[in-house]
Amino acid sequence: MENQDVNITIIDRDGLKHSIEAPTDMAMNLMEVVRSYELAPEGTVGVCGGMAMCASCQCYINTEHNLPEMQDDEEAMLSEAFYTKDNSRLGCQIQISKDLEGLEVELAPES
Numbered sequence: 791m792e793n794q795d796v797n798i799t800i801i802d803r804d805g806l807k808h809s810i811e812a813p814t815d816m817a818m819n820l821m822e823v824v825r826s827y828e829l830a831p832e833g834t835v836g837v838c839g840g841m842a843m844c845a846s847c848q849c850y851i852n853t854e855h856n857l858p859e860m861q862d863d864e865e866a867m868l869s870e871a872f873y874t875k876d877n878s879r880l881g882c883q884i885q886i887s888k889d890l891e892g893l894e895v896e897l898a899p900e901s
Contacts, residue, residue, distance in 0.1 A: 796888060801852075801896040802829045812886045820881035820895065821847035834900050840882035845871030847881035848898035855893050857884055872901045 795811035800823075802808060812823045821836040824847065829835075838844040842863040848871055851857065857879065860868075864883045868874050878898065884890075 796886065796891045796893070798823075798890055798892070799894040800824060800827075800829055800849075801894070803897050803899060812890070814886050814888055816886075818886045820849065820884040820886065822882075823886060824881060824897065830897060835897070836882060838882075842867050842880055842883055845874075845880065845898070845901060848874070848878055849881050849895040850875055850898060851877045851879055852894040852896055853892060856889055871898075873898045 794815040795813055798810060798812050800808045800810060808827065808829055810823070810827055812818065819840060821840055824830055824835050835847050837846040842861070845867055848868065860879070861883065864880050867880060868878050871878070881895070
């Protein structure tokens with residue numbers, strides 16, 4: 791059976807780099823991967839459960855990847871969030887897929 795994992799790098803809030811394999815066959819998003827690998831203290835990422843209702847999973851996309859288009863609710867949430875940059879996205883809105891191979895993201899500071 792073909793390996794369905796993609797290699798991504800996540801820089802945690804302490805600046806430590808974690809190279810991880812994220813499964814593409816479990817319908818997970820980036821926020822859920824951060825939580826499952828415990829790369830942020832519990833209760834500090836994905837507070838709203840992945841509904842784009844909070845910015846606790848905000849991350850900075852450090853690589854040139856073709857990501858899904860930002861939807862209105864994500865854009866609205868980021869417009870009110872702290873520490874946003876031009877490359878800010880909500881991790882809960884980025885589904886893990888083959889397209890993310892080699893992705894590097896950095897978790898935004900906790901608001």
